[in-house]
Amino acid sequence: MLLERLAADWRENPPKGPVIAAGSTGSVPATADLLAVIARLPQGAVILPGLDRTLDDESWKALAEGKHPTHPQAMLARLLAHLGLRRDHVRDWPLTKTDRLRVAARALRMTQIAHAMHPTKLDPEEGCPDPDALAGLQRIDCRERSEEALVAALLMRETLEEPERTAALVTADRVLARAVRAQLARWNISVDDSAGEPLSLSPPARFLQLVASTLAEDFAPVPLLSLLKHPLCALGEKSGNARAFARRLDRFERKGRFLLRGPRIGAGLAGLLAEAEKLSLPKRDCKRIARLNQIFAPLTGLFEDRHEERAGLPELISAHLAVAEALADTGTGDGARRLWGGDAGEKTALVMERLREGALHGIMVERDEYAGLITAVLERESLRRAWGGHPRLQILGTIEARLFHADRMILAGLDEGSWPPLNEPDPWLNRRMRAELGLPPPERRIGQSAHDFVQACGAEEVWLLRAERIDGVPTTPSRWLQRLSVLSREADKPHDAPAPLAWARRLGEAPEVRSCPPPAPRPAAALRPKRISVTAVETLMRDPYSYYARHILGLDELPALDAETGPAERGILLHDILHRYLAERMTRDMPLARAKERDRLLEIAHAAFADFSNRPAVRAFWWPRFLRIAEAFLDLQKQREADGVRPVLLESKTEMALLDDRVTLVAKADRIDRSPDGVELIDYKTGNLPEANRIAAGYAPQLPLEGWMLERGAFRASNGKPLSGPVAQLSFWKLKGSGDTPIERKRIQDHEARIAEAAVGAQRFLERYLQGDAPFLSEPRAGLEAYPAYAHLARRDEWAGLPELDSPDDDGKGKS
Template sequence: MGIGGIGGLYAIEATDGFADTLARGLWQEADEDPMVLARMSVLVPTRRAVRTLRESFLRLGNGRQMLLPALRPVGDIDDDEAGFSGLDGAAAAGDLPPAIPGLRRQLLLTQLVQRFLERKDSGTAIQAAGIDHAALLAGELASFLDQVHTEQVPYAGLADLAKERYASHWQEVLEFLSIATEFWPALLAEEGAVEAPLRHSALVDRLSARWAEQPPQDPVIVAGSTGSIPATARLMGAVLDLPLGAVVLPGLDRDADEVTWAAIGQDPGHAQHGLAHLLKSLGRDRSDVREWPSSGAGAVRSPRRRLIQETLRPAETTEAWRRLPEEHAELLSGGIDGLSMLACPGHHEEAETIALMLREALEDETRTAALVTPDRVLARRVKSALRRWDIEVDDSAGQPLSATGPMTFWLATAEMAATACAPVPLLAALKHPLAAGGMEVPRFRRRVRTLERSVLRGPRPAPGIEGLLNAVRDAYPEEEKQDALDWIGKLAPSVTHFSELLDSDATSLIDLLSAHNAVAETLAATNEETGDRRLWAGEAGEDAANFLGELVEAVRDFPPIEGRSYGAFLEALLVGRVHRPRYGTHPRLAILGPLEGRLQQFDLMVLGGLNEGTWPPDPGADPWMSRPMRAEFGLPSPERRIGLSAHDFQMAASAPQVVLTRAERVDGAPTVASRWWLRMETVLRALSLQDKIGRQVAAYPFWQQALDAPKKLEPVRPPAPCPPVKVRPRKFSVTEIETWVRDPYAIYAKRILGLKSLDEIDEDPGAADRGTMIHDSLDLFVREFPEELPPKALERLLEIGREQFAPAMLRPSVHAFWWPRFERIAEWVVTMDGPRRAALSRIWTERKGQIMLRGPLASVELTCKADRIERQADGSYVIVDYKTGAPPTDKQVRAGLSPQLPLEAMMLAMDGFAEIPAGAIGALEYWRLSGGEPAGERKPLKGTLEELIEEAEDGLLKLIEAFDDPVTPYRSRPAPEHAPRYSDYEHLARVKEWSAAGEV
């Protein structure tokens, strides 16, 4: 046909594959002459569409190099681009000011928002908050401004809204929006810049005027746009007025009857409403639209196309569904060829099943596949599931810049400094893959692990780098101490300086960014590579560096901020920033948003997340205006977004091989199927095809379950290790005897394997620590007053308690709960112990005992530390054990499950305590020191003490005899009903696995 044959208004059917069909038509119009093709200019909606069209030309040429038309996104008409068809874009721009950079704009709006919120007489319900909150509000305000400018609604309309018709809340919002009407234009003028949508609109108008005076000599084609943005619609009109201008519409329904088309024009939620509105604004009718050259033959009669049309029929005309079996059954029944619907139980199953479908498509080396979904959670899950097969898939939405390696490291170092090197943020920074501390990475990892075990587990050190260094001096192994002090000391200057700035009430953002960068680059450096080379390397590092460079430029005159808000402020500025990898993804797979999926087709297209509120999206509530206010102001209704989403669905669902999926539950909550899913089910029921639509994918859920099902394994049995007798322990404390009886495996793990549980990182003092502080307080008190109590005994005991609790008193839980309980315990002890001492001749506290017991193979040493031993006036002894928790019952003691006190009595009778003469036992008591109601309670053991002691000794000797037998195993919980309430070794013994299987 030649280059002169193109021009006018065209459409490409949804079933034809827009990009490939467009490329074929352009190639035909150029008579397959590369030089002619290269003279064309083609405008498509997005940068992704540019890439898609390039790939279509690549397929058209079978991979050969070829000259392409000038391909550009519609939004890229500015003076940085070459002109269209020989016209200079800079000349069209003329004296238009530049568009204000996005980050600079948000920061300037943040200042305006802050000033507004700080006004004492504002009277607004929007409360003043930190700089981070102001930045988030500025981002929302910027989105509102973009919408207003894009729709070209004048600000004057805000003042004309009838305030008396709206609630007071909206009037407060209108007052807040005065930022946009009163202050923002003047600030923009000072910047010598304009809003990007306004500049784009003005440039379109100027370019249209230049084209009217001097039409391009080469074809200009606008393809794939629905004209939802007014400036784009005007550009399309200007192109249509050119002698060689063409507009190619995606998926226009050219054969709907007039009644249906009229209903479409009144329904903003319909898939064709946007195109109907565009044709009206262009002054054209459907009869003016021609079929694009190279479109598929018989597209009008495509069963799939007719099925989708019926599914999306306007609500006013759905009575036509009653006539489907009689009029269209044969034609529409072919629409389900290659179309499947699959409802999955949950989000996880949906993602795993989709990943399985995409993976199966790769078995054919010529096949391509894509997931199209607006559900970002589903997209991330599918991307993660594909890594099972080492497949990295291209996700058109990219990933948040804040989630990339360099930026997570940047934010982690900010949190580390802001929290004065608190253990968890400190480890988050030190364990980041980019952290190296100026040494080889493996060596640095070893240093960090040692620091964690020695210093950061358990109660946190004192704040700051100096507190960390002091903790290293106190707790580190001597052979590693100096090395740790050296490498932490290298970080100290930059971290200390940054922390001081963060602790300031007013700090320059430039100073904060500079100090922050010094910390990040110092920590990222290795012994061979500088920190900046490691931190900003690669695509993600480049994007992070670009963001920070733009930020440094944008904050040049930003007022000082409170240092403590710096981290949250950074995160607020990162909202919406995206990193899109350009390399390293699979060439035949993709994850696309609905807009990106509109213009391209794959051999398999999975349309996922078809639930109401996701696809179509929930219009939600406008944070600034109610629906009546939007209508009166001139903004489009939220339903227009549903119509655009419906059009995207129509285009994607028209591919040859399509699977529609949804999750019946998301995060445990039931979901409602998308309106298009429900409509399609209704049409299929009318055609009696509902049982056929899922047959092609019926096996996938079973494959997915089989893929995730664990392999059949032998049932897990309780461990029963039998170590050689020579390695079995020959020394026990009396508290370990209870563990030995109830859970021998714990003795095996601790004493033979030498395993010890680690403290939690930044651990709050637990019950054991509380018991230790109470024991130590009572020990010091009794040692100071071993006979009579002083006149102010309670005051002295509380004073001793404060000294013992002091290291933990900064913890809110200790100050609020434990200390008041100790005060009540102290009062109870003094009240009870004063009269009691009159009958005592001596008290010993925290005394160690030791005896040797004969075993079949060798002697066994038994040790203890008795909390309190009292000698009564008659020479007999009372042994007391303090319990801050629940003491054992008499039944447990008599059964030998808790033999601690009887064994201590046995040791005293056998002269096992130095400086305490052997003697008879008068009583064995537990003192329950809970600090509750009651604060304390004496619980003497009942029964004949001689029998208790004899039974405890006999039980211990039998236990020694049993475990001196090499065939006796160290079982885990041999009697589950007597198992300990807590054990550090439950996970090692796999208790939950074998106990769930019914093993004993």
């Protein structure tokens, strides 16, 4: 609209002074109309960029008619047709003698490129026979984008070796541009990017996003810790105190229960504070959580009195900014200065204020959508530095490069989808509809990109860079590279890697490192534990190194932050419900009616499931399965009681001295029942049951060892006397809750032999590992440990399966 009004005004009232329009191809109809007016002004001039006079008339006519819109000259041909001019009507720009020499030196190259871009034919035989036609134009195909960035950085760094020589990187890939800037930083070179940096990555903008994310995710551990660790977060204290507070919260643990790690119990800051007080978090840190709750009150208060999690956008933005300033305050009222100071702070404040002013009253935003809105707004903005870039190096977008000249032009990211861009289909208008409405074809952008590419190839020295893969995905070379390759018959020429590519690969080379041998730690006897549980015996047999790392080095696996509830939590939950129910049932002389027993079991289950009230998936997926388990369990218990089988011990802990009292074996049995035939040990399982061949081979000794301990009187009844009677059965009960058998029972066959073998094998292992000097090898028999938690610590991937590495002898001693 503005261009149309300007064109109309100049038609009626031509400017008295000169009017010059330079660098435009008139791709926008309103711009083309304005150029037509300027061309007819008394002192008007239109300077066309890179008009090709060598293209044959037939092809030029086709371009002017709108055919071949991807050709570099397509826009100029249509513009001249719109102006009613032929190419011979356009005069050449007067050049100085130096410029004429420079243009003449590259005329052969530009002719060859023009031939490569011909809209209808590409015949290598018709190209220029001169082998030096493309002199000064070099192509490098890199393996990955990271290598491409390093090559571009090396080319720019080499340029600085010659005084006053300049270089420019031209690319449409902003990720690549940022990677090149990062590579140049290794030489302490700072380069301006004409596209700027994403504002969303600046500290103030990132801080605002973290505040919004923390609110949206109801103060989940990951965004909460990210917010507390941000340099701008202070909580009314020195900024370093907030980061120290975050580290303490991250690792705080009491009796195996982490505050933030593992499945989250309480929701929101109120839930976090309640859990912190329950775990006896130091009072000073509890006060910081309460202060954090106070600071966030303007935001959380917008949703407390509403039935829906929605709030007005202007009020939400105002509260958001107030909370951010309060979080950044170090106790001296400097929150606004710290947050909005500097170029990034000023730009972020301007964007947020513009968003607030533009937000219409009455627009409601969901609590969990606000963070996405803020991120989307900030990602659209760029931050351009006012100063600080190197005077002889530039990183440019394809449009900015039209106005820039450098001695060395590096055209990078030359892959289909990047340069040229993807030809995105219009979801609303097809080609015919676009033509009827006077809209340009979708391929117009490709034609503009082609024009930019050809113009950039006119520099004194040009490097064409691309990556064969980006993020592991193969890429397709730009169509212009493919055309030039065909014309120069580059694919048929054997050649060494260009020097910059060799430099880049040389920089990435690591010195030859011999793989480390398998670890075989031999701690002194005094450092080896004297107490061991039956489950740890199983670990020791399967993977001695895991036992060493956990029980000697004390390296427990750290739970994930805000971990999803998984099989381990499901197993603990079901164990707890059945234990509490059976413990209560054992106190009654007579069982209740079936319906009442069911009601009591479900009442206990409801109380246990309440701890996972903030995990809807637990209720949705686990509860239906538990109901099937409950029905099967009650039926099974009734049948066993009718057969004279009753539980006598639940979750019973015991220990037994071994090896002349030098080692203590510890165990906790899930359940021990007495039957007319003797005593049955039952182990509840929610995962896979041990395979029969592993039990027979002695690699699943937990239940047989408990049977051995029971036979030796280690388990005691409620009256303090050892349980008497033979071990009648060793059973696994798999609590599936699915299929025809919600509870799958599996007995260990030939359990007497398994008990005897486990007793002998365990004592032999304990003698060697806890009393002897046997090395703790990493999975000496691969595959026995399904989820080896310490394989990375043992660097197993480095040495496992490598034939050149020495393997331990049978006695556990490596070759010398």
